[in-house]
Amino acid sequence: MSTVSSSAAAVSTGTVTLQDVSRWYGHVIALNNVSLEIKPGLIGLLGPNGAGKTTLLRLITGQLRPTTGQVTVLGESAYDGIAYRRQVGYCPEHDYFYDEMTGFDFVTTMTALHGFSKSEARERAQAALEEVRFPLAEGSGTKPISTYSKGMRQKVKVAQALAHDPKLIVLDEPLNGADPLSRHHIMELCKRLGQRGYTVVISSHVLHEVEAVTREFILIDKGRLVAEGTVSAIRDLIDRHPHRIDVVASDARALGSVLVRQAFTASLHVTSERQLTVETPRPDQCYQGLPKLAAEAGVRLLGVSSADNSLEAVFRYLTGSR
Amino acid sequence: MSALPKLEPLLLTLFWRRSVWKPRSLLLLLLVGVDVLGAVFSGQVAPFGYRSAYDQLAADAVFGFLLPFSALQVGTAVVRDEVESGTIGYLLMRPLTRGSILLSRFLGGVGVVMGLTTLALVLNALVMGQAPIGELPRVLAAALLGAAAYTAVFCALGVVLKRPFVVGVLFLLFFELPVSRLPMVARAITIRSNVENLAGVAPETKTLGILMDVQVAPMTSFLVVTGVLAVAMALAVAVFERKEYTPDASA
Numbered sequence: 001m002s003t004v005s006s007s008a009a010a011v012s013t014g015t016v017t018l019q020d021v022s023r024w025y026g027h028v029i030a031l032n033n034v035s036l037e038i039k040p041g042l043i044g045l046l047g048p049n050g051a052g053k054t055t056l057l058r059l060i061t062g063q064l065r066p067t068t069g070q071v072t073v074l075g076e077s078a079y080d081g082i083a084y085r086r087q088v089g090y091c092p093e094h095d096y097f098y099d100e101m102t103g104f105d106f107v108t109t110m111t112a113l114h115g116f117s118k119s120e121a122r123e124r125a126q127a128a129l130e131e132v133r134f135p136l137a138e139g140s141g142t143k144p145i146s147t148y149s150k151g152m153r154q155k156v157k158v159a160q161a162l163a164h165d166p167k168l169i170v171l172d173e174p175l176n177g178a179d180p181l182s183r184h185h186i187m188e189l190c191k192r193l194g195q196r197g198y199t200v201v202i203s204s205h206v207l208h209e210v211e212a213v214t215r216e217f218i219l220i221d222k223g224r225l226v227a228e229g230t231v232s233a234i235r236d237l238i239d240r241h242p243h244r245i246d247v248v249a250s251d252a253r254a255l256g257s258v259l260v261r262q263a264f265t266a267s268l269h270v271t272s273e274r275q276l277t278v279e280t281p282r283p284d285q286c287y288q289g290l291p292k293l294a295a296e297a298g299v300r301l302l303g304v305s306s307a308d309n310s311l312e313a314v315f316r317y318l319t320g321s322r
Numbered sequence: 323m324s325a326l327p328k329l330e331p332l333l334l335t336l337f338w339r340r341s342v343w344k345p346r347s348l349l350l351l352l353l354v355g356v357d358v359l360g361a362v363f364s365g366q367v368a369p370f371g372y373r374s375a376y377d378q379l380a381a382d383a384v385f386g387f388l389l390p391f392s393a394l395q396v397g398t399a400v401v402r403d404e405v406e407s408g409t410i411g412y413l414l415m416r417p418l419t420r421g422s423i424l425l426s427r428f429l430g431g432v433g434v435v436m437g438l439t440t441l442a443l444v445l446n447a448l449v450m451g452q453a454p455i456g457e458l459p460r461v462l463a464a465a466l467l468g469a470a471a472y473t474a475v476f477c478a479l480g481v482v483l484k485r486p487f488v489v490g491v492l493f494l495l496f497f498e499l500p501v502s503r504l505p506m507v508a509r510a511i512t513i514r515s516n517v518e519n520l521a522g523v524a525p526e527t528k529t530l531g532i533l534m535d536v537q538v539a540p541m542t543s544f545l546v547v548t549g550v551l552a553v554a555m556a557l558a559v560a561v562f563e564r565k566e567y568t569p570d571a572s573a
Contacts, residue, residue: 063414
């Protein structure tokens, strides 16, 4: 381990630390000068396809070497360190298996390769498969993986990432292909692990599912770290951007003529006789003032909603991809 | 780190377990069958340029074809199999050095090649009935060294190149096989001729003219083969430790 990473580990309380990390594939930059610290708990790594999520996870799990910068995991250099690997569980995005093996065999083998005896590896494999609700009792554990459905494969991948009880669990799009019930089980499992003090990093582009189980996020886009922190902290970041508020009223044009004179209104679009959209950097003022302004204009307010309350909207704001 | 020494044998047996299910295993067993069929017929004809028909079959069929071809199949797959199936990431994330991962799988490969070669040599001896059984340990020892050297060369190709099989075939067809039958000491630079020399099954030089009358000492052959083995594996480990292997960045 280098002196730099040792000192980084000494000052860091995080499980994972990235310092000025960039990663190039030839002339293409996949990750651009990212610095962040990941602490215990459940963290959602969010970004559109091609944002650099998988590259980031492969750097964290030591599969890739950063072109510049340092990646430290549990006090060791992620690429060169060996001992820390016993404390890392990784579920890849794609279905990489020894297809001729059974699911039980695969998880047992992967666990044994972390240094467990054969009998202990079998016990741990069984427990991990049960934890992800793999249908062991129905005999699926004895069939070759090549015969499994996408959802069953997903469970096997997640189970092999958990079976050796790692401190850091890295799951790359673990919900892909899983049925709704499995998605729920996997997310609840991640939530429990996060609450128990494990560091769980889960990447996804399905925002609402991750939003349902954690408030801690890392947002990346085009290789750049767009934001990190809790949803509220991220929301604070976007207060510089105007929020869109959709208003339904009995006379949109009349209400619009009042709203357009208000200081909180950045822009206003009347979309139909009864609907208008206000863009405002101060949404709280807008929400508070709307009923009074509607009364002044002699307009009946029929509904107020914002498309910007979801994390998806937050993400759109921060990446500028409206 | 106390459990680490237990992991290398696991990797080795994992390689064997996976090898059983590969189509190439069936192909290699078929080649052993063809070799044994050759033994049935070779027992009926007089050898040409060899001390015995067994020597001729060992040199031409086993050391000249089965051993290098099975090493090509197995050696190039030591790393490529895992890269192509995408499972290399699982191995690289285990608490093992990259060098020990490669060496474990290499030893697994040598085991497969040696198993096939031993099967062929022993079956040949049994089928022909005229084999010098007393010399079999020497032949098998030479075969083991040859299996290790060939597998190391093809393993190194598999680590370095994206299409190692094609380069391996060219190496066998345009270097190993023709040069090992060249007159003069030039043939001593091939693995095959040195393995034959160590096994004592090389063609008898006096029947092929004065230019072939260059004998290479067994110790020289031993040094050449072990040298090839050491250099190839050193190269393979050095590259494997530096190279990144991810399913979509495997080049």
